[in-house]
Amino acid sequence: MSVPRFWRRLKNIYNLIGTHCEKCGSFLYPPRNMCPKCRRNGMTIPFKFKGTGEVLTYTIVHTGAKDYTKLTPYILAIIKLDEGPQLTSQVICDHSQIRIGMKVKAAFRKLGEESEKGMIYYGTKFVPMEG
Amino acid sequence: MSVGIVSYGAYIPRYRIRVEEIAKVWGANPNSIIDGLMVYEKSVPDLDEDTITIAVEAARHAINRAGIDPQEIGALYTGSESHPYAVKPSSTVVAEAIGATPNLTVADFEFACKAGTAAIQTCMGMVDSGMIKLGMAIGADVSQGAPGDALEYTAAAGGVAYVIGKKDLVANIESTYSFTTDTPDFWRREGMPYPEHGGRFTGEPGYFKHVSSAAQGLMKKMGTKPSDYDYAIFHQPNGKFPTRVAKMLGFSSEQIKPGLVVTRLGNTYSGSCMMGLAATLDIAKAGDRIFMTSFGSGAGSDSFSYTVTDRIEEIRNGAPSVEKLLADPIYINYATYARHKNKIKL
């Protein structure tokens, strides 16, 4: 992903900042500039999610995406945040530990890099909630 | 002056490699290495961890521990000798990731293993002068030791963040004192993956001269003596150096014990004695006095004298203790370690 394109969303990706619609009460992540329920009548404001949630579904990717070959195999998951919205991310844990319904929390990790010379992308992945 | 520590947070990756495992690869005798270094295992970063991610996790723990409003942080400095970028600050990422942007000043510090304590001193000055309300000083590293080099047994990964301010202190910083000379005992040239060091030259003219001079200088300045302190932490490149320098200065092994995390962690470089301080604060009580001296090759030492306040009890459990971060490690073999440390070029 190009530098400006990543930079534009970097705060959201670092800190799980999505959108809250004050009209209908929806919590949205990834962020949107239009509420899908209220559309033009919506009143959307940035909203920082706590970063806790659970694994809705997952896979262990053995043929990795371009930036992730060094990390392969890795756990890709859909996380349902406690506030409601669902997002795609990785879960960092022993591969035998991952399961549907597992409670997780946000962690700050490298997402990838353009090359040894290029930009390094950081963002939010998830780790098991301890205890 | 009542500048001090408002909060602190540490982070240690979960992976460890034992000294035996490294020694096996190089045909070395593990027992003589363990005896010589007093280090049993060291931390290893995950495949997607680096100095920046470690600094962010430590900084977030510091924010959470005391419920700091990140917008009140006026300065943020990350000390490291393994910044992922040669040019482009680690600190901007950290500041953004803890929500401290945009109204603050940040920069990256480098002074081998003491960049983090230099950052503490900088924050102290800025807080005390009234320039800023809160400052954050971080020491974090994913340090590099060349394959087969003595450093490989100890070069570890971890980070610690301190919030420096005037109000709600968990520890007053009573005074600080530095001792600096141009002593090239260890270096890494631009573009080189691994550092070079002067072998035994890093000892007497490097570590011992600077640590003892700074420590003695601070005690002389303050009129204190080793027995005035409940705890002491000295930079811990291995277990042996801090133990020896403590003895030379007149500190007991009991005083340095809580902060001597190197045996199970390795040398976290810029995080080294700051991690020892965090581990000591984890168990300290109100009124306890703590003595700390860092060392950075090149060379210099920063000495600090702290007194713990009763606020420590209120915030202690707000973030994971160093002991908790050291617990439940995942041990890896050398091949996995080589992959984690990017020693295998793809």
Add this chain to the structure above:
Amino acid sequence: MRDVAIIGVGCTEFGELWDKSFRELFVEAGVSAIEDANVAGGKIDALYVGNMSGGRFIEQEHLGALIADYSGLASLHIPSTRVEAACASGGLALRQGIIAVASGYHDIVIAGGAEKMTDVGVETTTDALAAASDREWEGIMGATFPGLYAMIARLHMHKYGTTQEQLAAVAVKNHHNGTMNPKAQFQNEITIDTVINSVMVADPLRVFDCSPISDGASAVVIASADVARKYTDTPIYVKASAQASGTISLHDRPDITTIDATVAAANWAYKMAKLTPKDINFAEVHDCFTIAEICAIEDLGFVKKGEGGKAAESGLTAIGGKIPVNPSGGLKACGHPVGATGVKQAVEMVLQLRGEAGKRQIDGANIGLTHNVGGSGGTAVVHIFGRDK
């Protein structure tokens, strides 16, 4: 709206076609379709070119003009339009052609689709395909297409007890069908063991759960019903053409195991054709992965939600079963040159409904349905075809 029929079909072989270029493939399919329809080139009013990612696969955009030119139609200056909806590009090109004729704007058009995927390395191919998901919120997190469908499969297994063997049964069936299709990329039988012992791609999906990387093209000649009768005694009528959109990201679906765009497109199509799922004799569905066929037959209403896993295993969807699915071999065995797939499904419809499908001919095929999906379900296109209007 006028009734519309398909009067000619053409398809290249699918596979790793090292010696054929994108333009050669499209022209080959187009010429076959025109010859099949016995239409003179000068009678063609417009071209619709379905293609997902010429820009990434062959570094070539402006494919409408390229194809018009190399089809020898540049001097006639007829409109030629490239249509894109990821893996549903072909289905969408078909639908654009149908709409153009149904509206009366054109009388005879060609809708085709092509993809040349093997001119770049596998890493680039995978990355180009991943652009059909949400690059900013799925792709950057390490989502691959097998990864996304694997997460559907994982949840389907968790909720409905679907098994590895049931997933594998889809691949086994489609490979069997492929053995009877001379155009198919894979014409070999496989067993359940072949699938469940193959290399893991994204747990639980193995390499034999995945459609291959393919080159190929297909094309159909679409005409108004009135015009169609001038050219053929067996026009195949378009009984419904429906297209629906869904969220681009899998994570935003209300139910991860339901492609709600498929449900919506199917409902519109059934309504348009005044039919129910029971009236469909056979279907070509979007089995980019084995789990995708299982979800598709549920979402299209052939079986109840959660029971898709049993269908291939029990023979329900085999040729000769109650509702044969993917007699061509599907994306799995026939191959999946992305932009060509949706059109190839229509080619199979026409061959089956005309009774020209050879060894894989389905007895009594009167009404068939095609289902083409873009991405993980951001676009779904459903068509219903019949021997009668």
